[in-house]
Amino acid sequence: xxxxxxxxxxxxxxxxxxxxxxxxxxxxxxxxxxxxxxxxxxxxxxxxxxxxxxxxxxxxxxxxxxxxxxxxxxxxxxxxxxxxxxxxxxxxxxxxxxxxxxxxxxxxxxxxxxxxxxxxxxxxxxxxxxxxxxxxxxxxxxxxxxxxxxxxxxxxxxxxxxxxxxxxxxxxxxxxxxxxxxxxxxxxxxxxxxxxxxxxxxxxxxxxxxxxxxxxxxxxxxxxxxxxxxxxxxxxxxxxxxxxxxxxxxxxxxxxxxxxxxxxxxxxxxxxxxxxxxxxxxxxxxxxxxxxxxxxxxxxxxxxxxxxxxxxxxxxxxxxxxxxxxxxxxxxxxxxxxxxxxxxxxxxxxxxxxxxxxxxxxxxxxxxxxxxxxxxxxxxxxxxxxxxxxxxxxxxxxxxxxxxxxxxxxxxxxxxxxxxxxxxxxxxxxxxxxxxxxxxxxxxxxxxxxxxxxxxxxxxxxxxxxxxxxxxxxxxxxxxxxxxxxxxxxxxxxxxxxxxxxxxxxxxxxxxxxxxxxxxxxxxxxxxxxxxxxxxxxxxxxxxxxxxxxxxxxxxxxxxxxxxxxxxxxxxxxxxxxxxxxxxxxxxxxxxxxxxxxxxxxxxxxxxxxxxxxxxxxxxxxxxxxxxxxxxxxxxxxxxxxxxxxxxxxxxxxxxxxxxxxxxxxxxxxxxxxxxxxxxxxxxxxxxxxxxxxxxxxxxxxxxxxxxxxxxxxxxxxx
Amino acid sequence: xxxxxxxxxxxxxxxxxxxxxxxxxxxxxxxxxxxxxxxxxxxxxxxxxxxxxxxxxxxxxxxxxxxxxxxxxxxxxxxxxxxxxxxxxxxxxxxxxxxxxxxxxxxxxxxxxxxxxxxxxxxxxxxxxxxxxxxxxxxxxxxxxxxxxxxxx
Numbered sequence: 001x002x003x004x005x006x007x008x009x010x011x012x013x014x015x016x017x018x019x020x021x022x023x024x025x026x027x028x029x030x031x032x033x034x035x036x037x038x039x040x041x042x043x044x045x046x047x048x049x050x051x052x053x054x055x056x057x058x059x060x061x062x063x064x065x066x067x068x069x070x071x072x073x074x075x076x077x078x079x080x081x082x083x084x085x086x087x088x089x090x091x092x093x094x095x096x097x098x099x100x101x102x103x104x105x106x107x108x109x110x111x112x113x114x115x116x117x118x119x120x121x122x123x124x125x126x127x128x129x130x131x132x133x134x135x136x137x138x139x140x141x142x143x144x145x146x147x148x149x150x151x152x153x154x155x156x157x158x159x160x161x162x163x164x165x166x167x168x169x170x171x172x173x174x175x176x177x178x179x180x181x182x183x184x185x186x187x188x189x190x191x192x193x194x195x196x197x198x199x200x201x202x203x204x205x206x207x208x209x210x211x212x213x214x215x216x217x218x219x220x221x222x223x224x225x226x227x228x229x230x231x232x233x234x235x236x237x238x239x240x241x242x243x244x245x246x247x248x249x250x251x252x253x254x255x256x257x258x259x260x261x262x263x264x265x266x267x268x269x270x271x272x273x274x275x276x277x278x279x280x281x282x283x284x285x286x287x288x289x290x291x292x293x294x295x296x297x298x299x300x301x302x303x304x305x306x307x308x309x310x311x312x313x314x315x316x317x318x319x320x321x322x323x324x325x326x327x328x329x330x331x332x333x334x335x336x337x338x339x340x341x342x343x344x345x346x347x348x349x350x351x352x353x354x355x356x357x358x359x360x361x362x363x364x365x366x367x368x369x370x371x372x373x374x375x376x377x378x379x380x381x382x383x384x385x386x387x388x389x390x391x392x393x394x395x396x397x398x399x400x401x402x403x404x405x406x407x408x409x410x411x412x413x414x415x416x417x418x419x420x421x422x423x424x425x426x427x428x429x430x431x432x433x434x435x436x437x438x439x440x441x442x443x444x445x446x447x448x449x450x451x452x453x454x455x456x457x458x459x460x461x462x463x464x465x466x467x468x469x470x471x472x473x474x475x476x477x478x479x480x481x482x483x484x485x486x487x488x489x490x491x492x493x494x495x496x497x498x499x500x501x502x503x504x505x506x507x508x509x510x511x512x513x514x515x516x517x518x519x520x521x522x523x524x525x526x527x528x529x530x531x532x533x534x535x536x537x538x539x540x541x542x543x544x545x546x547x548x549x550x551x552x553x554x555x556x557x558x559x560x561x562x563x564x565x566x567x568x569x570x571x572x573x574x575x576x577x578x579x580x581x582x583x584x585x586x587x588x589x590x591x592x593x594x595x596x597x598x599x600x601x602x603x604x605x606x607x608x609x610x611x612x613x614x615x616x617x618x619x620x621x622x623x624x625x626x627x628x629x630x631x632x633x634x635x636x637x638x639x640x641x642x643x644x645x646x647x648x649x650x651x652x653x654x655x656x657x658x659x660x661x662x663x664x665x666x667x668x669x670x671x672x673x674x675x676x677x678x679x680x681x682x683x684x685x686x687x688x689x690x691x692x693x694x695x696x697x698x699x700x701x702x703x704x705x706x707x708x709x710x711x712x713x714x715x716x717x718x719x
Numbered sequence: 720x721x722x723x724x725x726x727x728x729x730x731x732x733x734x735x736x737x738x739x740x741x742x743x744x745x746x747x748x749x750x751x752x753x754x755x756x757x758x759x760x761x762x763x764x765x766x767x768x769x770x771x772x773x774x775x776x777x778x779x780x781x782x783x784x785x786x787x788x789x790x791x792x793x794x795x796x797x798x799x800x801x802x803x804x805x806x807x808x809x810x811x812x813x814x815x816x817x818x819x820x821x822x823x824x825x826x827x828x829x830x831x832x833x834x835x836x837x838x839x840x841x842x843x844x845x846x847x848x849x850x851x852x853x854x855x856x857x858x859x860x861x862x863x864x865x866x867x868x869x870x871x872x
Contacts, residue, residue, distance in 0.1 A: 075814075075815030075816030075817065076815070202812055203812065205817070206809055206812065207809065208817075209817030209820055210805045210808045210809050210813075210814060210817075210824070211753075211793075211801075211805070212752075212753030212793040212820070212821040213753075214753070216755075218752075218755070218756060219752040221750070227747070252736060270739070270743060270747050270748065271743050271746075271747050272736065272739045272740065272747070276736075338851075339851055340816075340851050341755070341757055341763070341816065341818040341849070341850070341852075342755070343756065388816070388817070390816050390817070390819075391818060391851045391852060392816075393851070419756070421759060422757065422758040422760070622812060626812065626815060626854075629854070629856045629857065630815055630852045631853065632853065633852075633853025633854075633855055633856065634851065637853075655760055655762060656757070656762040656763045657762045657763075661849055662853075662855070663846075663847055663848075664842060664843060664855045664859060665843035665844075667853075667856050667859070669856075
């Protein structure tokens, strides 16, 4: 049982648990304020109730600390960063902390999701306060147990020590049945005193991953588990008709064919047998006429189509688009796939009205609620046990396969594993929406006098399970799509950003740096053209248009630093090489990048990327670097190679390689430099997705004179 | 069909359909989960294992083809210890989500058998697996480091 105490702490005691401490209610803000703040500033408010904790850690008998992470590890290093934060204030070594995913039956449930680059920024202060409070409670108990005054007791490496005596945290817990909170709020360490935060420690899951331990959703098992192959719609709009399962039922290893209103599945003793039998199902699909083609997608997502919302307006931009003398450019980005390496997998076991679900999900709470809604099982009887994720990138915010596995387990009375095939990941997940951008500007005396950005995009946040259904009405513009589309050049008197909401007849939604990548490509390419027209150095031109407030100063800071480390505009480059620069601010973290390119057999070759990021307080600099390297690689992949089309209602291509992605040969040398302004951490995972595409495009423009306005860049050949 | 093959130094007998891909025999029949499913078409390399010392993509090899042959998976790569490639992967801090890494480590271990000290071009030409987190930059460094570790030992 959790016992609420004063000042919003919850304490849980009981046999075998040791001391568990949780933190409850933090605060709530108006819904509109919340959304806008999240998109623009990136500071997400944690919602919670006053009866359940959001964070929870326990002192174990072997003096280790079990930390139940509400955030899911998908490669971003969140387990390591959270462990470092806890270790710092709790005064234990990093090796004493074991991080596990919090299961819904016996751990805190994240009121939000894992995503949006906010896992550290939204938890840091609460977690620090909680760890420090626990340390103080242990110290105060040691006063009684050791008979030494508080001022003579210090906490170090999981012990309370003083006057030659010491007690481990576990020993203190073993001798305590009633806890009380310290009378005053604990003093948190000043950053200059940090010993664990800021250290480039190896990630806590490193060895498990190198040894390939079975930690993913696809690896989850139960004794006696059977395998399901689920039939999914082969093209958009297909309606399932009569199912003839005669052949499939007789197929080797098949246990049963299950037909449900939403899906058909073959259950078999092995995955292979299930897949083979699925091929023998005869299903009559009814096609819509005509089938969806790419042309309709292109015609739908266009400036001037759909619903218009003005997102930002300063001064007057009247006539900017129409005046012939002004500078105008249009940009396009295509449909894209998440293509995360682990296909979505889930193991579910329903028994006696309760169900255990082991799976990779970025949205534990939503997944649980969706199962409850679809099956009628009470939410408290659904135990989601999150696994490590083989990549997320937004794809695992959408998890209807969880309920499929639960329904199948209910049907058959055995544990069931459901796995997406790769082709289904492309066709039956969701896609990054295409975008269209129109920019126009007027220069006056070498400065931008007026500028406008119009964005047309398929839905991102709207329609996803993350936002309430009333959000489009309240907000108008989809903050997932215009993210990164506001001008970070606030030192312009007249500016306007308009959003055209273009709804596609299939599901488009979140991706890594969604909105940011497309909008940065458009804005930063355009600003480079303006600098050229103004005959100015692209970095000085940018800095001249940044408002030098606190936020602006940090953006200027990363631009100056990237110029320093890359030698942009100063270094003499080899013949046939060129550099391009771009910058972005996302989740309140500014990033600047310089790409150095050359041509190789008429195609673009990116040789080196310099990246400077200012994420505020850095928990683990090696983790920040890894996230920058990853985002640069993924952004390079998307901008250079990736493109999907719709043909006869089908996502094309629907496999790796045909969907070209960057491979090791395409990845440049990457140099990351970290600035650290301020004493709070900000987001890291997505901001470096912003500048990479325009940095490459701007380098190519300098090298060849060609302004690339469409992704993927592989369509441009230079002779 | 009853089949026998050597898996990581131990003889295994399995009774499975002869055209069942080796990947599913490893993962589902033998519960060796280190070898990953990525695409099922031999395109991404997540399922890479060694067949008599050669790197193969186990999702596209029927188990009948490995009858009486030697299979090495990530679980047996280091023969109870960490292989030089795994050691290098740790030293360079390569994995992020970690899902594609076993396939890359298996492909790298085989590359170093053929080319003990690969150039960057050798790496570009031979390591064609796919990673979505973007750990490629560190992988290249780890491949060079593994070559060094091999030469030291």
